[in-house]
Amino acid sequence: MVSRGVFYFVTAILFVAGLLMMVYQHVTYEVPWLPGQARDLWNIEAKIEFEPAGNAPVDVRFALPAVQPGLVQVKQTTSSLGYGVDYVNRNGSNYVEWTKRDVSGPQVLYYRADFLIDNEASQSSMKVPPLRESVEPEPYGTAIREIADTAMAHSADPFSFASQVIRELQKPSESNSLLLNQYSRSSLVVRILQSAKIHAREIGVVQLENYRRHRPLQSRVAVFSGNKYQIFDPATGMSGLRSGKAREVIWTDNGNPLLNITGAQAAKTRSGQSARVTFTMMHHRISSIRAGMLKAGVDKASGAEFIPLSISSLPIDEQAIFKMFLLLPVGILIVVFLRIIVGVKTSGTFMPVLIAMSFLQTDLVVGLIGFVAIIGIGLVIRSWLSHLNLLLIARISAVIIVVISILGTVSVLSYKFGLTVGLKVTFFPMIILSWTIERMSIVWEEEGYHEVLKQGAGSIFVAVCGYLAMNSLTVQHLTSNFLGLQLVILSLILVMGNYTGFRLTELKRFKPLAFQIRKYPNGDQKEEEHSRLKRERDELKGDPHNVYRKWKQQAQQSLKDLGEETGEDGAPGESNGSKDHKSGSSK
Amino acid sequence: MKLHLPRILTRYANPFTMADDGIMGMNTRNISYIGRYNKRHLFPLVDNKLLTKRIAVAHHVATTKLIGTVQNQHDVQNVLDIIGDYHEFCIKPAQGSGGKGILVIKDRNAQNGHFIKSSGEEINNHDLRRHLTNILAGLFSLGGRQDFALIEELIHFDNVFSGFSYDGVPDTRVIVFQGFPIMCMMRLSTSASDGKANLHQGAVGVGICVRTGRAVRAVQFNEPIEFHPDTDRRLSELTVPHWRQVLELAASCYEMSGLGYIGTDIVLDRDKGPMLLELNARPGLAIQICNNAGLLPRLKLIEALTKRQRLTVPERVEFSMEHFGVWMKGAEA
Structure with a gap:
């Protein structure tokens, strides 16, 4: 058995590591803690038009946008057929330089920059x-x-x-x-x-x-x-x-020219104007997560190394599946809490989470109605199956097919009646439902319908709690963007797995005991048992060797006494104090 | 809302008071006692009655004699050979729960060879075989797993308990921790519990004094009662005979099973004395309510006894009687 110290150390490491990962992501990728924050992104496209006079090598130097507070340039691209492109710095200003040896006819060059509105940006050139x-x-x-x-x-x-x-x-x-x-x-x-x-x-x-x-x-x-x-x-x-x-x-x-074309002195556009620069722009609202990725990409380009601690680096399809997986621990955390700390009885440990997952697909009300209906019909049919004395595997298989038929019937009927919500019952996990029916019907037979109702209500309660948690946009945002959260949940579950305190339901269960233990002493005891035993324990701990020996000798002595009065019934200690000690029980 | 809050609170006990009184909760039991003292690989020994019986025989722990087992459908056909000359016996599933599937045959009809159940009803060979098939199919076992049937000698219950139980004869539950009997109780079925010994279905729980084997108090539905609701017998008169033997039998189950924290169920045979019925690796906590005492102070005293392993079974029993008895020994100390 691992010592408590090591356990808590490991748990603390998990917790802190998870938190650090989350903070790291928050800082580096600027993933916000809460969802729903969108950022403004501007695409600005500069179009440079000119027409060189005659065939001559051309060197076009176009000023790059300045670094300024409130805006972060996250991307720049050029589009220029046949030109060599270079980014240069001349006299403290940055330029993009297009060069081409043989130029004739009207030329169009494009430079595109993406700007993120960022109130925290404070640098300026x-x-x-x-x-x-x-x-x-x-x-x-x-x-x-x-x-x-x-x-x-x-x-x-x-x-x-x-x-x-x-x-x-x-x-x-x-x-x-x-x-x-x-x-x-x-x-x-x-x-x-x-x-x-x-x-x-x-x-x-x-x-x-x-x-x-x-x-x-x-x-x-x-x-x-x-x-x-x-x-x-x-x-x-x-x-x-x-x-x-x-x-x-x-x-x-910096007082630098926007455009400088060398080698084409008489650079004019066809309409007779000199070279011309125009800007076209477009505004986007992007998720702050993408914005963070873009910004981190800029820092990365400037040499910083980042680890992508997010599933957004995966393809979209895989992301969708993974997001569901990442939600599951939240539901599990709730199950663990409700079972260990509160003491809710459920049918099957993680059945409620899986049901909650299917509620996510179906909606709460439809899901609840569907779940109760399927379990109810299933129980009725299962009770008939139990008369057949089938073997377990056959019985479960039969129940699975029954569940499939119920799902099918509900879907078809609801579709006929034009209720498309009914089609969603197909999201229920069939195998889990079948096992739930099987388990509940066993509980019914063994412990009565009260217990079935109790466990059923407990399961539904846990499932609804799980659904409410997993359906929360904030929770979905946190789980899919902060992988570190999984470590935090893991450490919380580990800590709860170590909880030795009372469950909330036990406070109710033992209420009569807690009341009576103080009010009615057993027999004619003058000292409460727990304090007497505590005193004895302290005595033992104070001097383990001698107290142990004393008690052992006491025991051996009484055994010897007992051996001497052979023929007795074997109830020792009856001689001293057999006064009516049971009076306490009838008080 | 403000008015209702205190009323809700009165339904719940103060956890700190409960901890102070040494009442043990489910989480403490699972982590600090079952998890710590019961090795996982030993669990099958107690979950399967056949294995329990085997180790009991190997350790000379008194238990009901096994006539034979029915492990597959082929054996079902040969069940009459297995039973042989026995006129009274008991058939039970090896992994049964809650006393289900137990068939008690108390005699055989001399003329047609039919079996007579304890209720007086007669069943023929075919009925007997069908019952065995049901057991094999897992109809009575936990979770419906496939099972097999044990055929045991019938226990002749001691008459001392007559009138204390509505149906059947109660067994004595002794919680044994590290070989020390910790707390004892009997569960008496009532008409309210439908003959089942299940406390939350209305069976009467009687706390038994570790020192004397006498009833400490009796509770039904968590409330103290004085008389059995069906038979009107005064419950405080309940005394388990051969008490020291019962405790020694229970205590020796520690060496036998290797499990540190177990519930032992013991029946009293009229002729053969206390016998082990079954073991439970996850004994419940309701025993505290029946005894009006918390388990934790007793368990902690044993845990503090670092050299506990050196004590023999009678010494351990004597120790428990000395320390966990109900009334004070102040006079003689």
């Missing part, structure tokens, strides 16, 4: 730009200084200054239209901010709107205050990236 000393030619310099001075008077920090500048520029005035003719609105804002010694930069963003096609990159202004920055829309003055449905993704954040 944005760097504070240096201040540029630039002297604007007149009359623009004066106009810029005027706006800067007005804005300065109405602002407290770089951010409020920026919004004041944008507001000033929105006013219809002669100097504003002069400036806006010379500069683009965003570069004008940056120039004004720079002239006021505020770090600012033009950035390119893509607005995320579902099913939008061919959207251009839009200009925004990033305004810095120390290490912090805010993004402003130079046209509206809106501060911060828009959240909600119209989110924006920062694509270029």
Whole structure:
């Protein structure tokens, strides 16, 4: 027998290991503890169109989206027929580089990125730009200084200054239209901010709107205050990236060009425009489990090793079967609890779990009606079979066929009447039902119908408890996503298997005893038996050797005395204290 | 809801008080006693009455004499040869439960050779054979397993118990732990229990004092009673004769079976004295209710007795009588 210490050690290890596996999965794959949390995924496809003049080698460099808070790029792919593709880093910015020696005609290149909305993402590739000393030619310099001075008077920090500048520029005035003719609105804002010694930069963003096609990159202004920055829309003055449905993704954040084509100087599209980049985007709601997998895939690509502790790495078909298997321990845990701790009587140890599993397929009410009906009809037919004095195997086989006929009849009848729910009874495990009928009919014969009702009700109670637990979305989510949970359940079952306390039903069963043992002493005992025996035990433990010898000698002495008074009936101790000790029983 | 809660609670005992009184629950019995002291491979010895009988004979433990066994359908045809000259005998399934399938033949009709049952009804050879076939088919055995039949000599019950039982003659159950008799009881059938000795069906349980073999108290449906509900006999007058012999027989079943925690069922034959009827490796807990005492303090005392294996059977019995008797010995200590 394994010592208790080792047992509890092993159980604790199982428990902790299971918990750690669950936490690991929660952290690495971001599998949420509760189901029902979906994540937002955006596919953004950039389409690059250009037409090189003449046959020349082409080197297309397209800026990759920036790393930014609130978004995690989980995937990127390119589609470009005949081009060599490379991901490169130039001057602190990442690019995808397409190269081809012989290019002619209109060219289309695709770059696709998948973004996961992730509020915990906080990394950013944005760097504070240096201040540029630039002297604007007149009359623009004066106009810029005027706006800067007005804005300065109405602002407290770089951010409020920026919004004041944008507001000033929105006013219809002669100097504003002069400036806006010379500069683009965003570069004008940056120039004004720079002239006021505020770090600012033009950035390119893509607005995320579902099913939008061919959207251009839009200009925004990033305004810095120390290490912090805010993004402003130079046209509206809106501060911060828009959240909600119209989110924006920062694509270029270091002043780097979005697209750079070398070797095809006169790269124009057919319509005469220069090379063009447009974005198409699509929104998906994906399960947080898949999102976690995607995210972990990104980390994996960057070198981290993960063990997939989830069945989602299996093919879909196998997953469905496995999910059922993984639910079973939950039902078993409930059976163990109800039998060991509560003391519910069931017919067959795990029959209730299997019935609960079939309830999962049929629905509770249909399942219950079907179960009771089949067992009831089965018992009636089985009672007739028992008159035939069949051998066990033949009897069980007969019951199985009877159960099949009942299932078939119910299905056919209910289908005829247009009740498709009736068809679901075929989910019941036939062999288990047959054994249940067999066992119950034996109990009926041996212990009466009371016991059958008790066990039947107990079984149904346990099955319903199991069904309620296994039908819970939370439980299904936990079992199918956290394999570590199985270890935790195992350790709980092991611990319960060691429970030596009273069952709940025993508290009721022994209630009269517990009451009487205190109220009515046996015979004329003056000390309660348990305390007398405890005293004797303590005496023995205090001095095992001598007390044992004393008691042994006592026993031997009485035996010797008994031998001397031969002819006596052999009831010793009758001489001393045979006063009416039975009076207690009639109290 | 608030009003009902206390009323529900009164139906349940306080588990801490129960533990304090040493009342043993099912889980403790299974883990700490049956699981720890009863080796699994020894269970068939007690579940199969034929095996029990064999080891009893080998260990010179008094048990009813076996006339013969019927193990297959072929033997059924030869049953008259097996029975031979016996006029009274008893046929029982080897793995039967709850006294089912036991056929008691108390005489044979001299003219036609018919068998006379204890009820006085006569059955012929054909009926006897059919009963044996039923036993072989497992009609009376636990879970309907195939079984075989034992033909035993009839026990002539001691008259001391007449009037204490509604139907049949009761046997004495002694719980034996490590060879020490721990607690005893008798189950008396009543009309309420339909002649069955099953306590929760209404049989009367009588706790028997380990020291004297006298009734301690009697309970029916968990409540103390004074008189047998059918025969109106005063239950406190119940005394098991040859008490020391009964206990020694029970105690010797430990060496015989090797099982540390057993229930022994003992019958008293008018002429041959106490005889072992059967053993039970999973004795029930209702004996505590009949004795108005918990099993645990007694079991723990034996467990604390580290050198218990050195004691002989009479010494162990004497020890149990000394310590587990019902009334105090304060006067002589």
